[in-house]
Amino acid sequence: MPQRAARTTSPVVRVVVAILLIAPFVVYLSVPSYAKVRPRLAGFPFFYWWQLVWVIVTALFIGAAYLLTRQAGAPKDGGE
């Protein structure tokens, strides 16, 4: 079996990626912080629109984490 070194990422990137991935947990698990009706948005109570908006933010954060770590995992591949 050929020898191959474990690929590593720079410490700064690691910290940024960690923040991107931990932030959704902090937001969603502080339930009392968003358990309120106002302000409403398009008829949606705050409780609902805040959590829906954070789904999009979570996706963007993970997308950013992917772009930051892509080079570390493999040579850039040409999509599907």
Add this chain to the structure above:
Amino acid sequence: MDNVNGVELAIFIIFFVLVTVMGFMAARWRRGDTLMHLDEWGLGGRKFGTFTTWFLLGGDLYTAYTFIAVPAAVFASGAMGFWALPYAAIAYPIVFLIGPRLWSVSHVHGYVTTADFVRGRFGSKSLGLAVAVTGIMAMMPYIALQLVGIQAVLTVIGVKGSGLAKDLPLLIAFALLAAYTYTSGLRAPALIAFVKDSLIYLVIIVAVIYIPTKLGGWGHIFDSAQASLAKTNPATGKPSGSLVTSNMTHWAYGTLALGSALALFIYPHTVTGALASGRRNVIKRNAALLPAYSLLLGLLALLGYMALAKPDVAAAVRAAKNPQLAVPTLFDHVFPSWFAGVAFAAIGVGALVPAAIMSIAASNLFTRNVYKEFFRPDASPAEETRVAQLVSLLVKVGALIFVLAFDKTLSINLQLLGGIWIVQTFPSLAFGLYTRWFHRWALLAGWAAAMVYGTLTAYQQHSPAQKHFAQSTADVPFLGHTGYIAVTAFVINMLVVLVLTVIFKAAGLPDGTDETRAADYTADSTDTDVRELPELVAE
């Protein structure tokens, strides 16, 4: 069978037939040389790209459970039922962290199941067996839940009766599912997932745009729902729910979301879908792309409020004493018959895809980690596949018994019971992907303690309507709050693992051999030692 809606039933059947034909044809789609190898049957040859993987994994989130049980929970208890949204969001950072490492190490060592990895990593057959048995036990109620979804739809279409007539449509759907899973393996659900997800997207988008215009807008829907939830429930003497969580329910809401998120990517069916992808980065990309489903899941949950806001629907569902009928009844009352038929087909097909993947995942676990490991170490690949095919049939029969023997309104709690169990494999599997520090016997002891605690605690939960398994939340010891049992059990699990690891290491108890190396966890398809079994390369 009085009052059957002919148009709805006809469209439902047409889609079912279409999907069945696709299921059988799938055996020819993207096939390698032979289907008689477990990798080929159970992992679809391991070469799905970003697009197919997105549909396939999306099928795991968007099940009949989603369509029926999540809005039902919102209908019945308001904000508390909305925990499925934060769950479906925070699950993906976890997928991003453990998915690629699991893909890499599995492809270097030829692991097909989570139990394969745990056995190889910790050098412990018994720990592998514990993970396999937990996975199989967790799959059964989850498959059962999918069948409950089909049942709810059939009830609203008007297909009911007594005895055999009542269960016959379910038995037919079931037999078809079993037959094409048997012949086509993982390719069947992967191909059907395209139809299913397109239908579901269409239905949800139409529902969240069209229904609010009929009901006076979102603001009015929330206001009516709030008024309805504030009314006293005669069974408990308390309001049935509220529009936002309260001091009583914050903890339950957060722990249900967290515990279920821990479970999502270690469920055997999710892992089966993820390992079938062709490259490491396919999983990373999907972690960022799959939340698109979660967004729709949140809107879907709000269909429960629409059902509350439409008095005739709310009255019909309450009269039937089954909140799971909320969404089917809403569609039946609001949509023209032909579109209600499409919506019901979406739910029905939405039940079949995950049920197929789940039975494949459960049978892979049994075949590799129980049968081959303990009974037939020299089983040939063809024998492995034959056994896996047979077990996938048995698993479905088991799920059917689950559905017919248990109270159907329990479906969400049945799935949550499986969730309580599966979370207890998180330390061995997910933490094991990052560290080998834990002692194998400590992991086994932690798992056992948590399984006993979780199962007993769930069993003791009662309500006016049910003596046991009434809910998946319970008082958390020393905390004074109500929380998801899986998370409490997980904390107990980790405490046992940490304490015993220190003790076992100090005592010098023999630790197993780790057959993996650090570099295995970052390997990609371009690396020469990433395993593509020869018959899989031939396209």
